[in-house]
Amino acid sequence: MTEQPRLSSRVKQIIEVDGLQFRDLDGDGELTPFEDWRLSPAERAADLVTRMSPDEKIGLMVITSRPMGISQRNPEMTSHDGVLDEQYLPIRIDPHTSAGIPFEGTTQMIADLHIRHFIMREEPTGARIATWINTMNEVAEHTRWGIPVIVAANSKNETGGFRMGATPEDQPFTQWPGTLGLGATDSLEVIESFAEHSRAEWRACGLRKGYMYMADVFTDPRWFRGQGTFGEDPAFVSAAIGALVRGFQGEDGLDADGVALTTKHFPGGGARENGTDPHYAEGRFNIYPTPGSLEEYHLPPFQAALDAGTSSVMPYYAIPSEEKSSTPQGRVTDFEQVGFAYNTEILDLLREMGHRGYINSDSGVLSKMAWGAEDLDTPERVGRAVMAGTDMFADTNDVAAVREAYVTGQFTAARLDEASALLLEELFALGLFEDPYADPEQADRVVQNAEARAAAEDAHRRSVVLAKNHQGTLPLTADSLAGTSVYVELFSKDLTVKELDALRRRLAEAHPAIAFTSDHRHADVAILLLRPVIGSYFEFAGIGDLSIGDHSHVDIEKVRDIREHVDTLVIGLNTLFPWLLDSLEPLADAFLMGFETDYQVMVEAILGEFSPTGSLPITFPIDAAAIAVDEHGRCASPNDVPGVAKERHMDGRPYVYVDTDGNRYELGHGLSYGG
Helix, strand or coil: CCCCCCCCCCCCCEEEECCEEEECCCCCCCCCHHHCCCCCHHHHHHHHHHHCCHHHHHHHCEEEECCEHHHCCCHHHEECCCCEECCCECCCCECCECCCCCECCHHHHHHCCCCCEEECCCCCCHHHHHHHHHHHHHHHHCCCCCCCCEEEEECCCECCCCCCCCCCCCCCCCCECCHHHHHHCCCHHHHHHHHHHHHHHHHHHCCCEEECCECCCCCCCCCHHHHHCCCCCHHHHHHHHHHHHHHHHCCCCCCCCCCEEEEEEECCCCCCCCCCCCCCHHHCEECCCCCCHHHHHHCHHHHHHHHCCCCEEEECCCEECCCCCCCCECCECCCCCCCHHHCHHHHHHHHHCCCCCEEEEEECCCCCCCCCCCCCCHHHHHHHHHHHCCCEEECCCCHHHHHHHHHCCCCCHHHHHHHHHHHHHHHHHCCCCCCCCCCHHHHHHHCCCHHHHHHHHHHHHHCCEEEEEHHHCCCCCCCCCCCCEEEEEEEECCCCHHHHHHHHHHHHHHCCCCEEECCHHHCCEEEEEEECCCCCCCCCCCCCCCCCCHHHCCCHHHHHHHHHHCCEEEEEEECCCCCCCCCCHHHCCEEEEECCCCHHHHHHHHCCCCCCCCCCCCCCECCHHHHCECCCCCECCCCCCCHHHHHHHCCCCCCECECCCCCECCCCCCECCCC
């Protein structure tokens, strides 16, 4: 680089050399190589690593959730006019960890523990995010090398994404359909638009690292986290992940306008054991009962992410089960019985596939989810993981354990330097050593700007799938509804009367020509919107029942009662799982699906304001027998194979659901009003 970049400093001086400006981060009045933006990120990182103490390097190797000052109820436990939370907790309580270690205040973490990586869990306004990150960077600028802070977050731009914590003052970023909904558009154009607009919001707020996106292929229909994937088609997931990495980071690699992505969960989280998840012991294994499934279905999206230059990769918690897998699985032959963050064979494979960035463990891998390493103490776990190839530990501030592992020889100085250099390279590539500060006012202008909202609304429309349209029931136009009354109901977990009334009011205001009623017994037409859900993120809730009923928060008896009272019944299913539909679909004259798609948009499709163009990103099982689990824990259909391919491995037994009109609900299915 030879063109002068923008510099911003609040503490350190700016010096001039050869007519160019540089930040004097070490304060010596001279241009030190790591301060020279004309050098490559790798060259600058290599120089800085030689200057840092072991403790400073160790601080780089953890990333911790960090509450903001606005979440601290006691103003006396904040600093910088309430922006930073400075409370010291003797023991940290967190769903990811059982370590029972202290949790320091923000300034202590930055200045004393040398931590530079933090995770934001709140959903505040753009200006508050920018102000918070700016203030942490001001604290960091006071330290001897001025190494900047980088803040990560889980994906924030899709409806229904994973959230921890909420306040009445939340201000989400522009909300697109869920990732399955983006998959339902079957459009890389939509994916690219999503990345472009989302990146702008992140960048404006100073959020420069994303724990996203899931390159996992949704092969086990019961997996709770399947709803966070882009579907079951390895080819589309691969194309989408590649487009997202380039769209967020930069077309030619991570650049100063980019947001660094951590692609997850290597080597693929979809190969579950009957829907169980490694957040708890019952789900600690990945299983590969089908020969070649790892290479054919699960690795391709990660290869696409690596080819696009993803900045980091997150291995999942799970152990690759040797007992329940067909071995070998391509290049994986040893099946080392430890979690992927400790697994030398798996992390070596990641490097062999071309990964040049750092390896970022999943949260809690040193405590609650240390599968296969339970007999080791925490420093021993650190050493085992680092020597296997892990460079950073997620959602922990346990610098002490990393330090003890180092000083007791659990991992080498060479690995410490290697990990530190990789972590610093990302900060240099993002331009944070030159310009770590964001403009809070600009952040508020960019978040939820009109252009982004319009693009997201278009994506919501394109995510709607028309699965069934018996005898051309839809669209229900204003003319066809003349003289009739329409009833709208929503079935959703924890739905309040206030929320349902608000939805009905919005629909009535948007469609004044339609006569809506709040009593289905007096209705001619019923539109039922359903959002069934089962399972838990952090706890084992048993083998998931994919039928639709009370257990999935849908009053199926009321649905049947409504069916008896109306002439026409239309169902719009907000789809999080590939449900068993045999109790629901036959009741409907028309059946649509969305995937965290806006309910008003689904109703617009029903009323003919646009013709659905979406296609199913997942395949639906024909009945309970197709996914039955026997007394040995074996599923009747292989959990490591996409739904559309399961019948190849079922000895002639059917897998795909067929509705009463003969439509097969498999990957790619979708009707339109045109035929």
